[in-house]
Amino acid sequence: xxxxxxxxxxxxxxxxxxxxxxxxxxxxxxxxxxxxxxxxxxxxxxxxxxxxxxxxxxxxxxxxxxxxxxxxxxxxxxxxxxxxxxxxxxxxxxxxxxxxxxxxxxxxxxxxxxxxxxxxxxxxxxxxxxxxxxxxxxxxxxxxxxxxxxxx
Numbered sequence: 001x002x003x004x005x006x007x008x009x010x011x012x013x014x015x016x017x018x019x020x021x022x023x024x025x026x027x028x029x030x031x032x033x034x035x036x037x038x039x040x041x042x043x044x045x046x047x048x049x050x051x052x053x054x055x056x057x058x059x060x061x062x063x064x065x066x067x068x069x070x071x072x073x074x075x076x077x078x079x080x081x082x083x084x085x086x087x088x089x090x091x092x093x094x095x096x097x098x099x100x101x102x103x104x105x106x107x108x109x110x111x112x113x114x115x116x117x118x119x120x121x122x123x124x125x126x127x128x129x130x131x132x133x134x135x136x137x138x139x140x141x142x143x144x145x146x147x148x149x150x151x152x
Contacts, residue, residue, distance in 0.1 A: 001053060001072050004123070005033055007132060008051060011139045013039045017049075031055045035135075037142040039150075050142040051076045051135055063110045064101065064121040071122055075109055076134045078118040079141055083108070091116040106130060 009016045015038035019025035034049040052075045057066045064073050083091050086106045094113035101107040104124035109117035123131045 001033075001055075004053065004074055004131070004135070008035050008135050008139070011136070013037055013143060014139065015041060015043060017043060028056075028058065035139075037139065037146050039146065047142075047146075048077070050138040058111075061111050064119070066121070071103075073119050073121045074123055074131055074135075075112070075117055075119045076131070076138050077116065077142070078134055078138060079116050082134060082137060083113075083116045083118060086118055087113075106134075 005016065008014060015036045017034045017036065019029040019032060019034075021027075021030060032055055033053040035051040036044050036047060036049050038044055038047075053072055054066060054075065055072045057064075065071065066073060078086070080091060087094070087108050091108075091114055094108045101110075101119075101121065103122040104120065104126045106118055106120055106127055107113075109119040113119075118134060120127045120131050
């Protein structure tokens with residue numbers, strides 16, 4: 001997990017937010033990590049993160065079994081093209097499932113797959129390079145979109 005946080009935090013203009021007690025964030029988010037593109041280093045008020053790392057089950061999101069010791073899941077706003085490449089279907093065709101996806105496997109995000117998010121629980125040898133490629137691509141899309149809006 002720390003390797004992934006260091007990798008994404010190294011991208012130019014990335015704001016890495018790690019909610020903790022006392023910072024005003026909801027308790028359920030404590031210990032998780034959210035990656036935003038922020039050229040000026042301030043927390044975007046309207047933007048969504050382009051990737052997250054979660055360390056626990058959230059309500060209606062228990063399929064990855066993040067209640068296991070040391071378990072975590074990397075979630076990436078992959079976009080339609082990458083999502084389709086990895087799942088074989090469009091995001092809107094994704095059905096939320098109770099099936100256990102297993103570790104070190106690229107899957108449609110159990111909740112946000114319908115909007116093009118991919119996920120990997122406990123990335124390892126099978127998905128290490130892939131998750132880095134997906135994270136970098138999500139960062140580039142977000143940065144490009146931000147720059148386009150800034151120029152308007």
